[in-house]
Amino acid sequence: MPVTVLLVDDEPLVRAGLRAVLEAQPDIEVVGEAADGAAVIPLVRRLRPDVVAMDVRMPLLDGIEATRALLRTVDAPPKILVVTTFENDEYVYGALRAGADGFLLKRARPAEIVHAVRLVAEGESLLFPASVRRLAAEYGEEGGNRAARAVLERARLTEREGEVLRLMARGLTNAEIAARLVVGTETVKSHVSAVLAKLGARDRTQAVIAAYESGFVAPG
Amino acid sequence: MPVTVLLVDDEPLVRAGLRAVLEAQPDIEVVGEAADGAAVIPLVRRLRPDVVAMDVRMPLLDGIEATRALLRTVDAPPKILVVTTFENDEYVYGALRAGADGFLLKRARPAEIVHAVRLVAEGESLLFPASVRRLAAEYGEEGGNRAARAVLERARLTEREGEVLRLMARGLTNAEIAARLVVGTETVKSHVSAVLAKLGARDRTQAVIAAYESGFVAPG
């Protein structure tokens, strides 16, 4: 049985492109399209797709709200793949926080798009696509922490949030981080929440994974 | 002010060796020695060392019990560095679980020993020394998961525990892991607890860090 996909994007051109790429696969079937977030829920109820490829910026109901509504009102909801133009879109992080399973850049190569759909359909999350992982490599070994800085910028982490993430990635608890930074635990909690939101992580474990996968911290 | 160290080992030779290595450093001072775990607590109360270098296998009171007792009865307890002969010693994991801050191989080079003492004195934990981290490199890139298998063996993780750790390192919750493995959440909790104990990790975040640091899972 093929993977069924519902396309949600306000630009017909993008929908057509995604459809062309996905329909070229024998095991992927596009079962419907929607032009805005408001139309998604009834369509999902009727078509029951495995995956919804959802734009973030849309009229009426944006991708974040649509994702939230979908997960709240539909039982056995489909996997949600957030489609965006910018790697740096805060809306993406909002959508991931709302429960989306991964994100996908519009300028990704067809093979990557297909791969992303298959992955989320299998239940994998795709928070840190290859493009992000390659950062460290791009900057080279001798870049020192230039790659880390780049990731910082992409995720728009503040300096303090970066410090907190680094300590999280050393296995410290909030209380220990607070002691280390000589601030209150509530302050650390604020920073941690900000880091989770910006990285699209659900908990500190996923944030640490993100730190390793992005090259923000390196093993050894 | 120098880092003060208390040596606890039943073998005088080992104590002498550690003392020679550490005293060679201007910023490290060995303030006392003990031959078994039972003598540790009163000595710590009197000498108030920054670091206790503690053997695991000792008569009367072993390193695990001594660590536990120390942390329970002494306020502002010193950092505890577990000293062992075998990388594979389950006692080590027990000691780490009991609250020790790091472990150290007796066959480590002097520079490594000094480094370890300074690190734990600064409040860093040292769960995964360089010797373990180098595993992946030893086995080479084309080793595939041979390095991972080696780590598995060293930590004595069972096959199932290895699967669970791998899923933890993908950011899954216990419930999600349970669904993936088609078992109950209580079962997963058992495996997770076993993994934490064997890796000397305090929580799943530290376990994931261990997985990355040891090469059990690799970024990218």
Added chain:
DNA sequence: GACCCGCTCCCCCGCGCGGGGGAGGCGGGT
């Protein structure tokens, strides 16, 4: 047969974590 071990599932319990709010100070930018 007795034994150990790995996998499975169950109980109770405390606590750290993370969500969702808000709020004040402080420096920089227009």
Added chain:
DNA sequence: ACCCGCCTCCCCCGCGCGGGGGAGCGGGTC
């Protein structure tokens, strides 16, 4: 003067996590 981003701290709340037990079962060893 104004706003805004950052850092700091506070509240309440639910839940997942991890610790501490125990227990049954199959498969291997001795």
